[in-house]
Amino acid sequence: MATNEVVLALLRKGPAHGYDLKREHDGWFPDARPLAFGQVYATLGRLEKAGLVEVVETRAEAGPERTVYTLSEQGEHQLREWLAEPAGAATASTDEIVRKTIAALRTGESPADFLARQRAAHLRRMRELTVGAPERDPAARLARDHLVAHLDADLRWLERAAEVIG
Numbered sequence: 001m002a003t004n005e006v007v008l009a010l011l012r013k014g015p016a017h018g019y020d021l022k023r024e025h026d027g028w029f030p031d032a033r034p035l036a037f038g039q040v041y042a043t044l045g046r047l048e049k050a051g052l053v054e055v056v057e058t059r060a061e062a063g064p065e066r067t068v069y070t071l072s073e074q075g076e077h078q079l080r081e082w083l084a085e086p087a088g089a090a091t092a093s094t095d096e097i098v099r100k101t102i103a104a105l106r107t108g109e110s111p112a113d114f115l116a117r118q119r120a121a122h123l124r125r126m127r128e129l130t131v132g133a134p135e136r137d138p139a140a141r142l143a144r145d146h147l148v149a150h151l152d153a154d155l156r157w158l159e160r161a162a163e164v165i166g
Helices: 003-012 019-026 037-047 071-086 095-105 113-131 138-165
Strands: 053-060 065-071
Touching: 003 037, 003 053, 003 065, 003 071, 019 037, 019 065, 019 138, 037 053, 037 065, 065 071, 065 113, 095 113, 095 138, 113 138
Parallel strands: none
Antiparallel strands: 053 065
């Protein structure tokens, strides 16, 4: 994921400190792995060094000291450029599902057993994502739909793999 650019996008809404950015990120992408606090602060450090964000203030409220960051003019430019570029299509078979299937084939493990377990896991995850009330937030709905579409594509690939290893 383009963590630098996503943090820039989060800051476009206004100045924030790392805790707020982490919480907002996890709200934007509720089905993704939560962003680690260490990753947030490391990213902010890189962005500050690059001149893409600026420190607005450092304050100590009831808890630890918090540094508030804002998007710089250069950061806004970087964000606009990133958003203007189409995301690249997958170009290599480096997904873990592919690697494990190939490893099972090449090492004498049972690829059919792996494929069956993987298929069950994918179906379970799809059910988790599609059961219940639909997401009201269009951005969250789109993120979830993308994840479900990838799971569906993986399931089709798993079926194809099972046919090939037969």
